[in-house]
Amino acid sequence: MEGGMNPEIPAFAVVGRVNAGKSATLATLLEIDDDELLRISATPGETTEVQPLPVVYDGQEWLRFLDTPGFQQPVEAMREIQRMAGSGVPGPAEIARFVKECRDKFPDEARLLEPLAAGAGVIYVVDPCKPLRDSFLAEIEILRWTGRPRLALLNPQGEAVPELEREWRDRLGTAFNLVRTFDAHEARYEERRRLLEALLQIEEHHAGHIRRVIDAMANEMDARREEAAEAILEFLESALTLRVSEPVEARDRSVPGRLEKKKAELEARYFKKLAGLEEECVKRLLKVYRHHLIAPDVDPARHSGLDLAMAETWQKWGLNRWQLAAAGAMAGGAAGAVFDLGVGVHSLGAGTVIGAVSGGTAAFFKGSALPRLKIRTGGLELVRGEDKAMVAGPPESANFAWVLLDSMLIRHAGILARAHGRRDRGVLEVAELASRVREFPSERRTLLQKWFASCLKGSPDRGKEPEVFAELVKALAEGG
Numbered sequence: 376m377e378g379g380m381n382p383e384i385p386a387f388a389v390v391g392r393v394n395a396g397k398s399a400t401l402a403t404l405l406e407i408d409d410d411e412l413l414r415i416s417a418t419p420g421e422t423t424e425v426q427p428l429p430v431v432y433d434g435q436e437w438l439r440f441l442d443t444p445g446f447q448q449p450v451e452a453m454r455e456i457q458r459m460a461g462s463g464v465p466g467p468a469e470i471a472r473f474v475k476e477c478r479d480k481f482p483d484e485a486r487l488l489e490p491l492a493a494g495a496g497v498i499y500v501v502d503p504c505k506p507l508r509d510s511f512l513a514e515i516e517i518l519r520w521t522g523r524p525r526l527a528l529l530n531p532q533g534e535a536v537p538e539l540e541r542e543w544r545d546r547l548g549t550a551f552n553l554v555r556t557f558d559a560h561e562a563r564y565e566e567r568r569r570l571l572e573a574l575l576q577i578e579e580h581h582a583g584h585i586r587r588v589i590d591a592m593a594n595e596m597d598a599r600r601e602e603a604a605e606a607i608l609e610f611l612e613s614a615l616t617l618r619v620s621e622p623v624e625a626r627d628r629s630v631p632g633r634l635e636k637k638k639a640e641l642e643a644r645y646f647k648k649l650a651g652l653e654e655e656c657v658k659r660l661l662k663v664y665r666h667h668l669i670a671p672d673v674d675p676a677r678h679s680g681l682d683l684a685m686a687e688t689w690q691k692w693g694l695n696r697w698q699l700a701a702a703g704a705m706a707g708g709a710a711g712a713v714f715d716l717g718v719g720v721h722s723l724g725a726g727t728v729i730g731a732v733s734g735g736t737a738a739f740f741k742g743s744a745l746p747r748l749k750i751r752t753g754g755l756e757l758v759r760g761e762d763k764a765m766v767a768g769p770p771e772s773a774n775f776a777w778v779l780l781d782s783m784l785i786r787h788a789g790i791l792a793r794a795h796g797r798r799d800r801g802v803l804e805v806a807e808l809a810s811r812v813r814e815f816p817s818e819r820r821t822l823l824q825k826w827f828a829s830c831l832k833g834s835p836d837r838g839k840e841p842e843v844f845a846e847l848v849k850a851l852a853e854g855g
């Protein structure tokens with residue numbers, strides 16, 4: 376397998392200047408967020424060997440990408456190849472000779488051209504924010520001489536400069552079969568699919584293989600959406616049915632303040648458990664979409680200022696009052712509960728930043744602004760034999776379930792928007808994303824409201840589950 380190639384399998388080598396974002400492009404395209412598998416770094420010359428990245432579905436390799444070291448001395452390499460051609464125009468024969476004979480003098484160029492000489496197609500990555508210097512023109516010339524199918528990708532690493540980009544496009548247009556934009560830090564599923572379709576356009580010979588990968592990717596996205604819907608459904612059910620209890624003894628009633636203290640402890644336990652369920656769900660979503668560098672974020676430092684943002688949180692997500700009223704009425708819910716937003720609504724200045732969206736719904740329910748829990752005490756429940764118990768259930772707010780759902784849908788959208796080529800650890804950037812449930816069609820709201828009500832009562836309506844699941848899948852597809 377010369378140069379990491381097998382003639383049966385279409386191969387594309389990703390080439391370009393050091394630091395152009397070649398590895399990042401492949402990482403995003405193939406969803407690899409692990410530096411152990413694919414190194415991305417601000418240090419130029421990070422990739423020093425050709426690295427084959429096979430695309431395998433159903434145990435079979437359908438397509439192969441090759442990450443390559445960057446061009447280091449393109450102008451000198453171009454002159455060398457021209458010298459080999461003498462008075463003629465250089466072509467694939469000179470490229471092959473260069474690969475064989477110039478390893479010592481041009482180790483990087485020889486390595487990156489080797490797979491092209493062996494038959495791989497070209498994906499040339501450039502940063503269109505950089506001026507189009509002679510050294511880039513030399514790279515473009517060399518790649519043209521390979522005679523291989525060629526796709527150029529503009530991967531902007533900074534602020535776009537329209538005149539520069541036009542210059543790049545004009546020049547690349549003369550030497551490449553296609554020119555496309557692929558932002559390695561921003562591209563999502565749709566852009567990844569378009570990149571593969573571009574390969575289909577430039578390399579008709581292997582169309583079947585490439586199409587197979589495009590289809591497999593689409594099927595996989597559908598399957599993931601279903602897994603995500605299942606995770607969210609299970610989260611909602613466990614969160615809405617969550618109850619915590621605490622035994623109550625005779626002296627709890629006789630010593631003043633003691634019951635109140637117990638209530639407060641009980642509330643704290645409830646919200647901690649809720650946060651745990653939430654974290655578990657976000658972890659599942661991250662896993663479904665193959666993200667390892669993002670934490671579900673439960674860092675309390677990120678949540679400061681949240682208590683204040685509480686009212687805005689309830690207003691920003693979930694349904695608004697009228698939507699709640701409508702959903703509640705249609706679902707046969709108690710209209711009286713509808714106007715209870717669960718918190719003292721204090722007005723906040725416009726533009727208050729809700730820093731903790733990424734932090735979790737748990738953060739919404741914190742400190743003095745905790746919504747009131749339904750707490751029942753005094754002989755209503757029997758726990759462990761004769762002990763009387765105090766039971767804390769869901770917050771009284773009619774919007775509780777909607778806020779939980781919205782927070783998961785928003786995170787799901789944030790996960791889809793996160794490119795695997797990024798290597799910064801961190802949390803999802805979802806603060807700017809708007810409420811999803813407010814856009815739901817009314818039949819969906821009614822269905823969910825009914826199911827929520829059954830969960831809140833502690834007896835989830837299993838008969839409705841398949842429908843709820845189907846609606847969640849639809850909602851996730853709309854949010855993608």
Ligand SMILES: Nc1nc2c(ncn2[C@@H]2O[C@H](COP(=O)(O)OP(=O)(O)OP(=O)(O)O)[C@@H](O)[C@H]2O)c(=O)[nH]1
Binds near residue numbers: 398
């Ligand atoms: N802002 C931004 N930075 C990017 C983008 N693509 C790559 N980078 C950054 O650019 C640097 C180089 O990225 P790599 O993917 O390692 O580049 P490379 O072309 O593989 O580099 P070598 O292997 O050294 O030739 C890294 O710090 C990346 O995070 C992008 O689309 N946007």
Ligand SMILES: [Mg+2]
Binds near residue numbers: 421
């Ligand atoms: Mg690299």
